[in-house]
Amino acid sequence: MKTKTVIQEYEVRWSLHGEPPQGLPRVLASELIEAPATAGARPGELRRLYQRTLRELPRGYSLCWNRHKPPPKRWSQEARAKARRAALQRRAQARYPLFADQIIERELTDRPDYYAGVKDTAFQEEADRQTERLYQALREGRLGLHVFRPWWPAEVAA
Structure with missing residues:
Protein backbone atom coordinates (compact mmCIF):
# COMPACT_ATOMS: atom_id res chain seq x y z
CA MET A 1 0.00 0.00 0.00
CA LYS A 73 -12.10 17.00 -4.01
CA ARG A 74 -14.69 19.77 -4.24
CA TRP A 75 -18.42 19.32 -4.71
CA SER A 76 -19.96 20.40 -7.99
CA GLN A 77 -22.61 23.10 -7.96
CA GLU A 78 -25.31 20.52 -8.72
CA ALA A 79 -24.24 18.23 -5.87
CA ARG A 80 -24.11 21.18 -3.47
CA ALA A 81 -27.62 22.31 -4.54
CA LYS A 82 -29.02 18.79 -4.12
CA ALA A 83 -27.52 18.44 -0.62
CA ARG A 84 -28.77 21.89 0.46
CA ARG A 85 -32.32 21.18 -0.74
CA ALA A 86 -32.34 17.76 0.94
CA ALA A 87 -31.14 19.29 4.22
CA LEU A 88 -33.85 21.98 3.99
CA GLN A 89 -36.49 19.31 3.39
CA ARG A 90 -35.25 17.20 6.30
CA ARG A 91 -35.10 20.16 8.74
CA ALA A 92 -38.53 21.48 7.74
CA GLN A 93 -40.17 18.06 8.04
CA ALA A 94 -38.57 17.43 11.44
CA ARG A 95 -39.38 20.79 13.05
CA TYR A 96 -42.64 21.85 11.40
CA PRO A 97 -44.30 18.83 9.77
CA LEU A 98 -47.62 20.62 9.18
CA PHE A 99 -46.06 23.69 7.55
CA ALA A 100 -43.05 22.05 5.87
CA ASP A 101 -44.24 22.74 2.30
CA GLN A 102 -44.80 26.45 3.03
CA ILE A 103 -41.43 26.83 4.78
CA ILE A 104 -39.60 25.09 1.93
CA GLU A 105 -41.33 27.26 -0.66
CA ARG A 106 -40.53 30.44 1.28
CA GLU A 107 -36.85 29.48 1.71
CA LEU A 108 -36.47 28.61 -1.99
CA THR A 109 -38.01 31.99 -2.88
CA ASP A 110 -35.95 34.01 -0.38
CA ARG A 111 -32.57 32.38 -1.16
CA PRO A 112 -32.64 31.01 -4.71
CA ASP A 113 -28.87 31.27 -5.28
CA TYR A 114 -28.03 29.37 -2.11
CA TYR A 115 -30.36 26.49 -2.93
CA ALA A 116 -29.09 26.47 -6.53
CA GLY A 117 -25.65 25.58 -5.15
CA VAL A 118 -24.02 28.92 -5.95
CA LYS A 119 -20.86 29.57 -3.95
CA ASP A 120 -17.95 31.96 -4.38
CA THR A 121 -15.09 29.53 -4.89
CA ALA A 122 -12.49 31.84 -6.46
CA PHE A 123 -10.32 31.88 -3.32
CA GLN A 124 -10.48 28.09 -2.92
CA GLU A 125 -9.71 27.52 -6.59
CA GLU A 126 -6.63 29.77 -6.43
CA ALA A 127 -5.37 27.97 -3.31
CA ASP A 128 -5.97 24.60 -5.03
CA ARG A 129 -4.05 25.79 -8.11
CA GLN A 130 -1.07 26.84 -5.98
CA THR A 131 -1.04 23.52 -4.14
CA GLU A 132 -1.39 21.64 -7.44
CA ARG A 133 1.68 23.51 -8.76
CA LEU A 134 3.66 22.28 -5.73
CA TYR A 135 2.56 18.69 -6.34
CA GLN A 136 3.46 19.07 -10.03
CA ALA A 137 6.95 20.11 -8.94
CA LEU A 138 7.03 16.99 -6.74
CA ARG A 139 6.12 14.76 -9.70
CA GLU A 140 8.78 16.44 -11.86
CA GLY A 141 11.47 16.14 -9.18
Missing part, protein backbone atom coordinates in the same frame (compact mmCIF):
# COMPACT_ATOMS: atom_id res chain seq x y z
CA LYS A 2 1.36 3.39 -0.99
CA THR A 3 1.62 5.90 1.87
CA LYS A 4 0.18 9.38 1.40
CA THR A 5 2.71 12.17 1.14
CA VAL A 6 2.56 15.88 1.82
CA ILE A 7 4.89 18.71 0.93
CA GLN A 8 6.56 20.51 3.80
CA GLU A 9 7.82 24.02 3.14
CA TYR A 10 10.51 25.85 5.06
CA GLU A 11 11.07 29.56 4.37
CA VAL A 12 13.36 32.21 5.79
CA ARG A 13 10.72 34.93 5.68
CA TRP A 14 10.26 38.50 6.87
CA SER A 15 8.05 38.17 9.93
CA LEU A 16 7.56 41.74 11.16
CA HIS A 17 5.05 44.38 10.09
CA GLY A 18 6.01 46.60 7.16
CA GLU A 19 8.60 46.00 4.49
CA PRO A 20 12.05 44.43 4.95
CA PRO A 21 14.93 46.92 5.30
CA GLN A 22 17.39 47.96 2.58
CA GLY A 23 15.36 46.51 -0.27
CA LEU A 24 15.74 42.90 0.92
CA PRO A 25 13.14 40.43 -0.40
CA ARG A 26 10.33 39.13 1.84
CA VAL A 27 11.61 35.55 1.36
CA LEU A 28 15.37 34.96 1.46
CA ALA A 29 15.24 31.19 0.93
CA SER A 30 12.74 28.37 0.54
CA GLU A 31 12.89 24.58 0.67
CA LEU A 32 10.22 22.08 -0.29
CA ILE A 33 10.46 18.56 1.18
CA GLU A 34 8.36 15.49 0.44
CA ALA A 35 7.31 13.71 3.63
CA PRO A 36 4.87 11.03 4.81
CA ALA A 37 1.50 12.54 5.74
CA THR A 38 1.80 11.23 9.29
CA ALA A 39 5.25 12.77 9.89
CA GLY A 40 5.86 15.94 11.83
CA ALA A 41 8.28 18.64 10.69
CA ARG A 42 11.32 17.13 8.99
CA PRO A 43 14.64 18.95 9.27
CA GLY A 44 15.95 19.97 5.88
CA GLU A 45 19.01 21.75 4.53
CA LEU A 46 17.43 25.17 5.06
CA ARG A 47 16.81 24.47 8.74
CA ARG A 48 20.44 23.42 9.25
CA LEU A 49 21.68 26.43 7.27
CA TYR A 50 19.44 28.73 9.33
CA GLN A 51 20.81 27.32 12.60
CA ARG A 52 24.43 27.70 11.41
CA THR A 53 23.93 31.29 10.21
CA LEU A 54 21.43 32.59 12.79
CA ARG A 55 23.81 35.34 13.97
CA GLU A 56 24.34 36.55 10.41
CA LEU A 57 20.63 36.76 9.54
CA PRO A 58 19.16 40.30 9.32
CA ARG A 59 16.82 41.11 12.21
CA GLY A 60 13.15 40.51 11.44
CA TYR A 61 13.61 37.29 9.45
CA SER A 62 12.60 33.94 10.88
CA LEU A 63 12.38 30.32 9.82
CA CYS A 64 8.76 29.42 9.00
CA TRP A 65 7.31 25.97 8.39
CA ASN A 66 4.16 25.06 6.49
CA ARG A 67 2.53 21.82 5.41
CA HIS A 68 0.73 21.51 2.06
CA LYS A 69 -1.78 18.69 1.68
CA PRO A 70 -3.14 17.69 -1.74
CA PRO A 71 -6.19 19.77 -2.66
CA PRO A 72 -9.44 18.11 -1.58
CA ARG A 142 11.90 19.90 -8.71
CA LEU A 143 11.68 20.02 -4.92
CA GLY A 144 14.59 21.16 -2.80
CA LEU A 145 16.40 24.23 -1.54
CA HIS A 146 16.18 27.59 -3.33
CA VAL A 147 18.18 30.54 -1.99
CA PHE A 148 16.90 33.82 -3.39
CA ARG A 149 19.42 36.02 -1.59
CA PRO A 150 22.38 34.72 0.47
CA TRP A 151 22.71 36.43 3.86
CA TRP A 152 25.83 34.72 5.25
CA PRO A 153 29.53 35.43 4.79
CA ALA A 154 31.49 33.02 2.60
CA GLU A 155 33.30 31.28 5.49
CA VAL A 156 30.05 30.38 7.33
CA ALA A 157 28.34 28.65 4.37
CA ALA A 158 31.17 26.14 3.88
Whole structure:
Protein backbone atom coordinates (compact mmCIF):
# COMPACT_ATOMS: atom_id res chain seq x y z
CA MET A 1 0.00 0.00 0.00
CA LYS A 2 1.36 3.39 -0.99
CA THR A 3 1.62 5.90 1.87
CA LYS A 4 0.18 9.38 1.40
CA THR A 5 2.71 12.17 1.14
CA VAL A 6 2.56 15.88 1.82
CA ILE A 7 4.89 18.71 0.93
CA GLN A 8 6.56 20.51 3.80
CA GLU A 9 7.82 24.02 3.14
CA TYR A 10 10.51 25.85 5.06
CA GLU A 11 11.07 29.56 4.37
CA VAL A 12 13.36 32.21 5.79
CA ARG A 13 10.72 34.93 5.68
CA TRP A 14 10.26 38.50 6.87
CA SER A 15 8.05 38.17 9.93
CA LEU A 16 7.56 41.74 11.16
CA HIS A 17 5.05 44.38 10.09
CA GLY A 18 6.01 46.60 7.16
CA GLU A 19 8.60 46.00 4.49
CA PRO A 20 12.05 44.43 4.95
CA PRO A 21 14.93 46.92 5.30
CA GLN A 22 17.39 47.96 2.58
CA GLY A 23 15.36 46.51 -0.27
CA LEU A 24 15.74 42.90 0.92
CA PRO A 25 13.14 40.43 -0.40
CA ARG A 26 10.33 39.13 1.84
CA VAL A 27 11.61 35.55 1.36
CA LEU A 28 15.37 34.96 1.46
CA ALA A 29 15.24 31.19 0.93
CA SER A 30 12.74 28.37 0.54
CA GLU A 31 12.89 24.58 0.67
CA LEU A 32 10.22 22.08 -0.29
CA ILE A 33 10.46 18.56 1.18
CA GLU A 34 8.36 15.49 0.44
CA ALA A 35 7.31 13.71 3.63
CA PRO A 36 4.87 11.03 4.81
CA ALA A 37 1.50 12.54 5.74
CA THR A 38 1.80 11.23 9.29
CA ALA A 39 5.25 12.77 9.89
CA GLY A 40 5.86 15.94 11.83
CA ALA A 41 8.28 18.64 10.69
CA ARG A 42 11.32 17.13 8.99
CA PRO A 43 14.64 18.95 9.27
CA GLY A 44 15.95 19.97 5.88
CA GLU A 45 19.01 21.75 4.53
CA LEU A 46 17.43 25.17 5.06
CA ARG A 47 16.81 24.47 8.74
CA ARG A 48 20.44 23.42 9.25
CA LEU A 49 21.68 26.43 7.27
CA TYR A 50 19.44 28.73 9.33
CA GLN A 51 20.81 27.32 12.60
CA ARG A 52 24.43 27.70 11.41
CA THR A 53 23.93 31.29 10.21
CA LEU A 54 21.43 32.59 12.79
CA ARG A 55 23.81 35.34 13.97
CA GLU A 56 24.34 36.55 10.41
CA LEU A 57 20.63 36.76 9.54
CA PRO A 58 19.16 40.30 9.32
CA ARG A 59 16.82 41.11 12.21
CA GLY A 60 13.15 40.51 11.44
CA TYR A 61 13.61 37.29 9.45
CA SER A 62 12.60 33.94 10.88
CA LEU A 63 12.38 30.32 9.82
CA CYS A 64 8.76 29.42 9.00
CA TRP A 65 7.31 25.97 8.39
CA ASN A 66 4.16 25.06 6.49
CA ARG A 67 2.53 21.82 5.41
CA HIS A 68 0.73 21.51 2.06
CA LYS A 69 -1.78 18.69 1.68
CA PRO A 70 -3.14 17.69 -1.74
CA PRO A 71 -6.19 19.77 -2.66
CA PRO A 72 -9.44 18.11 -1.58
CA LYS A 73 -12.10 17.00 -4.01
CA ARG A 74 -14.69 19.77 -4.24
CA TRP A 75 -18.42 19.32 -4.71
CA SER A 76 -19.96 20.40 -7.99
CA GLN A 77 -22.61 23.10 -7.96
CA GLU A 78 -25.31 20.52 -8.72
CA ALA A 79 -24.24 18.23 -5.87
CA ARG A 80 -24.11 21.18 -3.47
CA ALA A 81 -27.62 22.31 -4.54
CA LYS A 82 -29.02 18.79 -4.12
CA ALA A 83 -27.52 18.44 -0.62
CA ARG A 84 -28.77 21.89 0.46
CA ARG A 85 -32.32 21.18 -0.74
CA ALA A 86 -32.34 17.76 0.94
CA ALA A 87 -31.14 19.29 4.22
CA LEU A 88 -33.85 21.98 3.99
CA GLN A 89 -36.49 19.31 3.39
CA ARG A 90 -35.25 17.20 6.30
CA ARG A 91 -35.10 20.16 8.74
CA ALA A 92 -38.53 21.48 7.74
CA GLN A 93 -40.17 18.06 8.04
CA ALA A 94 -38.57 17.43 11.44
CA ARG A 95 -39.38 20.79 13.05
CA TYR A 96 -42.64 21.85 11.40
CA PRO A 97 -44.30 18.83 9.77
CA LEU A 98 -47.62 20.62 9.18
CA PHE A 99 -46.06 23.69 7.55
CA ALA A 100 -43.05 22.05 5.87
CA ASP A 101 -44.24 22.74 2.30
CA GLN A 102 -44.80 26.45 3.03
CA ILE A 103 -41.43 26.83 4.78
CA ILE A 104 -39.60 25.09 1.93
CA GLU A 105 -41.33 27.26 -0.66
CA ARG A 106 -40.53 30.44 1.28
CA GLU A 107 -36.85 29.48 1.71
CA LEU A 108 -36.47 28.61 -1.99
CA THR A 109 -38.01 31.99 -2.88
CA ASP A 110 -35.95 34.01 -0.38
CA ARG A 111 -32.57 32.38 -1.16
CA PRO A 112 -32.64 31.01 -4.71
CA ASP A 113 -28.87 31.27 -5.28
CA TYR A 114 -28.03 29.37 -2.11
CA TYR A 115 -30.36 26.49 -2.93
CA ALA A 116 -29.09 26.47 -6.53
CA GLY A 117 -25.65 25.58 -5.15
CA VAL A 118 -24.02 28.92 -5.95
CA LYS A 119 -20.86 29.57 -3.95
CA ASP A 120 -17.95 31.96 -4.38
CA THR A 121 -15.09 29.53 -4.89
CA ALA A 122 -12.49 31.84 -6.46
CA PHE A 123 -10.32 31.88 -3.32
CA GLN A 124 -10.48 28.09 -2.92
CA GLU A 125 -9.71 27.52 -6.59
CA GLU A 126 -6.63 29.77 -6.43
CA ALA A 127 -5.37 27.97 -3.31
CA ASP A 128 -5.97 24.60 -5.03
CA ARG A 129 -4.05 25.79 -8.11
CA GLN A 130 -1.07 26.84 -5.98
CA THR A 131 -1.04 23.52 -4.14
CA GLU A 132 -1.39 21.64 -7.44
CA ARG A 133 1.68 23.51 -8.76
CA LEU A 134 3.66 22.28 -5.73
CA TYR A 135 2.56 18.69 -6.34
CA GLN A 136 3.46 19.07 -10.03
CA ALA A 137 6.95 20.11 -8.94
CA LEU A 138 7.03 16.99 -6.74
CA ARG A 139 6.12 14.76 -9.70
CA GLU A 140 8.78 16.44 -11.86
CA GLY A 141 11.47 16.14 -9.18
CA ARG A 142 11.90 19.90 -8.71
CA LEU A 143 11.68 20.02 -4.92
CA GLY A 144 14.59 21.16 -2.80
CA LEU A 145 16.40 24.23 -1.54
CA HIS A 146 16.18 27.59 -3.33
CA VAL A 147 18.18 30.54 -1.99
CA PHE A 148 16.90 33.82 -3.39
CA ARG A 149 19.42 36.02 -1.59
CA PRO A 150 22.38 34.72 0.47
CA TRP A 151 22.71 36.43 3.86
CA TRP A 152 25.83 34.72 5.25
CA PRO A 153 29.53 35.43 4.79
CA ALA A 154 31.49 33.02 2.60
CA GLU A 155 33.30 31.28 5.49
CA VAL A 156 30.05 30.38 7.33
CA ALA A 157 28.34 28.65 4.37
CA ALA A 158 31.17 26.14 3.88
